[in-house]
Amino acid sequence: MRGAVLYGPRDVRFEERDTPKILKPSDAIIRTSATCVCGSDLWPYRGIQPIAQPTPMGHEYCGIVEEVGSAVRSIKPGQFVIGSFFASDNTCPNCNHGYQSSCQHREFVGDAQAPFLRVPLADSTLVSTPDNPPASMVPNLLAVSDVMGTGWFAASAANVKPGSTVAVVGDGAVGLLGVLSAKQVGAERIIAMSRHESRQKLAREFGATDLVTERGDEGVARIMELTRGIGVDSVLECVGTQESMMQAIQSTRRGGYVGYVGVPHGVELDGEKLFFAHVHLHGGPAPVRHYLPELIDLVWKGLINPGKVFDLTLPLDQVAEGYRAMDERRAIKTLLRP
Numbered sequence: 001m002r003g004a005v006l007y008g009p010r011d012v013r014f015e016e017r018d019t020p021k022i023l024k025p026s027d028a029i030i031r032t033s034a035t036c037v038c039g040s041d042l043w044p045y046r047g048i049q050p051i052a053q054p055t056p057m058g059h060e061y062c063g064i065v066e067e068v069g070s071a072v073r074s075i076k077p078g079q080f081v082i083g084s085f086f087a088s089d090n091t092c093p094n095c096n097h098g099y100q101s102s103c104q105h106r107e108f109v110g111d112a113q114a115p116f117l118r119v120p121l122a123d124s125t126l127v128s129t130p131d132n133p134p135a136s137m138v139p140n141l142l143a144v145s146d147v148m149g150t151g152w153f154a155a156s157a158a159n160v161k162p163g164s165t166v167a168v169v170g171d172g173a174v175g176l177l178g179v180l181s182a183k184q185v186g187a188e189r190i191i192a193m194s195r196h197e198s199r200q201k202l203a204r205e206f207g208a209t210d211l212v213t214e215r216g217d218e219g220v221a222r223i224m225e226l227t228r229g230i231g232v233d234s235v236l237e238c239v240g241t242q243e244s245m246m247q248a249i250q251s252t253r254r255g256g257y258v259g260y261v262g263v264p265h266g267v268e269l270d271g272e273k274l275f276f277a278h279v280h281l282h283g284g285p286a287p288v289r290h291y292l293p294e295l296i297d298l299v300w301k302g303l304i305n306p307g308k309v310f311d312l313t314l315p316l317d318q319v320a321e322g323y324r325a326m327d328e329r330r331a332i333k334t335l336l337r338p
């Protein structure tokens with residue numbers, strides 16, 4: 001088979017790779033129906049997170065089960081399934097607390113930009129849909145594999161509740177789906193921080209009530225203006241830079257919550273500033289597996305359409321263009337069809 005391999009900064013190749021095989025009895029092989037490029041793939045793509053050797057890419061996937069190992073019980077060939085970027089056992093203490101992305105037996109699933117994919121711990125990692133979905137639903141289900149689950153976790157970590165006032169820092173796919181998540185949970189006011197017209201439009205469609213185009217200290221000042229100098233109840237931090245993190249902390253009211261899901265790059269928090277900010281901080285890699293059943297159900301019932309973040313669809317062999325379009329911010333998120 002052929003799949004995506006990153007060689008170095010801005011050098012993604014679509015090339016021959018070994019077709020994955022069952023390695024452990026608990027594995028499954030799936031035939032990917034759709035996969036995509038993640039905002040976090042852009043860190044190594046841009047050379048900000050260096051790679052040691054040519055690296056297969058992709059961690060967001062859904063598809064049809066092709067084959068299962070001898071120990072797999074509930075997942076069966078022919079089922080349509082969705083999984084997260086961390087395989088998990090769903091039974092260890094961390095999983096039981098709802099943190100499957102910190103599973104004691106977690107394994108990263110990192111080579112999904114390919115027609116076939118091996119998923120470890122298949123029974124506890126994959127969740128099947130009630131039936132084979134119509135083609136139009138596949139982008140929504142794919143979004144649940146990471147960005148929707150991550151936006152949902154951001155809203156949960158930021159303690160968004162019915163009636164909350166929320167700000168979302170970051171207008172990538174995760175930030176936009178953070179807006180959707182806050183809306184779904186019942187937030188009353190949702191301030192999206194975005195300066196790009198197409199993203200602002202989608203943020204509005206997903207439920208944003210206000211838009212703030214300023215960033216950094218100016219962005220904080222604008223949030224304070226909008227909230228009579230108090231700050232918001234909940235901030236979803238969906239970027240991972242020093243500026244975005246400080247923007248999030250300083251926009252939060254005293255006693256409020258920051259849910260941070262942007263993978264931090266060079267973020268250093270000043271203890272004294274943190275001490276006097278009086279905010280709750282909670283974040284990390286989203287335990288998407290924890291939310292899969294609930295989010296699949298919302299998609300299945302047509303209550304959410306997170307697949308709208310995919311504004312570019314390409315055949316998998318054009319994966320390099322998919323990265324370029326996101327890198328140059330011509331696309332919010334690229335869906336790839338094997």
Ligand SMILES: [Zn+2]
Nearest residue numbers: 038040060146
């Ligand atoms: Zn991702």
Ligand SMILES: [Zn+2]
Nearest residue numbers: 092095103104
């Ligand atoms: Zn576990």
